[in-house]
Amino acid sequence: MDGESLGLTEGVSIALGGMIGGGIFAVLGVVAQxxxxxxxxxxxxxGVVALCAAYSYVKLNELSEGQGGSVTFIQCFLENPDLAGMAGWTLLFGYVGSMAMYAYAFGSYTVGFAVVPDAVAGVPMRPVVSVLMVAGFVGLNLLGAQATGATENLLVGVKAAILLTFGVAGIYYGVNTGQIEAGLERIASIQPVMAAGVSFVAFQGWQLLFYSQESFESPMETIRKAVYASVVAAVGIYVLVGITTLSLAPLSVIEQHPERALAVAADPVVPYGFVVISLAALFSTGSALNATLFSAGYFAKGMLSEDLVPDRVGDASADGVPQRILIMLGGVIAAFAAFGSLSAITSFASLTFIVVFGAMSLLALKQRDQPEVNPIPPAIGAVGAGGFFVVMFWHLYSTERHTFYAVLVIALALVAVETLYFKHEALQEEVTTFERLVEPDGWHDEESASVDDLL
Structure with a gap:
């Protein structure tokens, strides 16, 4: 920290910045498909399920006296450090997926400008731009929390003004031309529920505030207000812009370049609409990555202080986020953004937050005997997340088989790594027992590598 605390404005900006960038510019087209x-x-x-999960986080935070987010809640109420660590690693990879999604969309919008070539000397420019964008925001976060908060206020203010202007103007234009469609005939089908599961990553920004409470003045009150305000504001913006975009964007654009659907829809509505919205997309995805990287860094620092990640990751006693954590996060994000597909990145990140938000809702529901906790919101959050998980997996398996297998492989690999790290002592004991059973006396080489050596 730089000695200056962040207030409600910065809190709403960070939370809203983490949501709008994903929901509008990186996810809207995928949901529309x-x-x-x-x-x-x-x-x-x-948004309703996310708001109920947000209520669960707020109540758990109050009951634990502002000790932190998901990992701390599990440790506080379940007293299971291994489970807390595995949840933390899963959530951290979800943040990496989210930030890779923002960087992917940023690169796609950049090469959409006529002055930027799709490739240079045979090298595609979209991955190059995405990697450079990640490097730039890693550098910004290395400057400190106050620089990050001030930048977030500017970025969120610009993109919110542009999106609201486009939404209102688009509705007016669409009504006058008879193009506005609300898709009411589809509401009673299973499709919106499947799409809601895919879009869940668009509501992950608010819980970032719980991992950086040390940066805020009056953290519990400030974060509670910022969380509720940002979720409601995000839903309003998504509805307004979603109706406009899906009414005006050609189906061919939604199918071929879903991340650019909003810019194409804006072209007939406002002068230079494609350029204006594309610029807003750069602000939006940039602020989303900035906000997420800021708080994910504090989240990783908290895990480091609880011995849930290797000590070599950084120094938990350092002011702010250890530089090594930011650089390591940046490297993994850049790799995902450069080599992953938008559909696979989005699906994996959404599934991660569905699992974690649902688990926190269940944990809050277990505290329903506390007078501060109303059991209805946590119950809605838990049931909603469980439903999203099932229908989303079914959707991926039935319509996007390659994405389904990609997500499944990533998830299994993550679980395997987590199990190896947090259960390596138990595994070592099992291996040692097996060796004693099968090896002849005196055969074992004392200089052979142990499980701990390999880890």
Whole structure:
């Protein structure tokens, strides 16, 4: 920290910045591919579940006296450090997926400008731009929290003004030309629920605040207000812009370049609409990555202080986020953004937050005997997340088989690594027992590598 605390404005900016960048510019087109003009309703459904999960986080934070987020909640209420560590690693990879998604969209919008070539000397420019964008925001976060908060205020203010202007103007234009479609006939189908699961990553920004409470003045009150305000504001913006975009963007654009659907829809609505919205996309995805990287860094620092990640990752006693954590996160994000597909990145990140938000809702529901906890919101959060998980997996398996297998492989690999790290002592004991059973006396080489050596 730089000695200056962040307030409610910065809190709302960081939370809203983490949501709008993902929901509008990186996810809207993907959601539209599933449910077409009822995409706005998918955001409403996902927003209700996210708001209930947010209530669960707020109450758990109050009961634990502001000790932190998901990992701390598990340690505080379940007293299971291994489970807390595995949840933390899973969530951290979800943040990496989210930030890679923002960087992917940033690169795609950049090469959409006529002055930027798709490739130079045979090298595609989209991955190059995405990697450079990640490097730039890693450098910004290395400057400190106050630089990050001030930048976030500017970025969120610019993109919110542009999106609201486009949304209102688009509705007016669409009504006058008879193009506005709300997709009401699709609301009663399963498609919006599937799309809501995919869009869930668009609501991950608010819980970032719980991992950087040391940066805020009056953290519990400030974060509670910022969380509720940002989720409601995000839903409103998604609905407004979603209806406009899906009414005006050609189906061919949604299918071929879903991340650019909003810019194409804006072209007939406002002068130089494609350019204006593309610039807003750069602000939006940039602020989303900036906000997420800022708080994910504090989240990783908290895990480091609890001995849930290797000591070589950084120094937990350092002011702010250890530089090594930011650089390591930046490297993994850049790799995902450069080599991953938008669909696979989005699906993996959404599934991660569905699991974690649902688990925190269940944990809050277990505290329903506390007078501060109303059991209805946590119950809605838990049931909603469980439903999203099932329908989303079914959707991927039935319509995007290659994405389904990619997500499954990533998830299994992550679980395997987590198990090896947190259960390596138990595994070592099992291996030692097996060796004693099968090896002749005196055969074992004392200089052979142990499980701990390999880890």
């Amino acid at each position: 599933i449910t077409r003009d009822a995409a706005w309703f998918a955001f409403v459904v996902a």
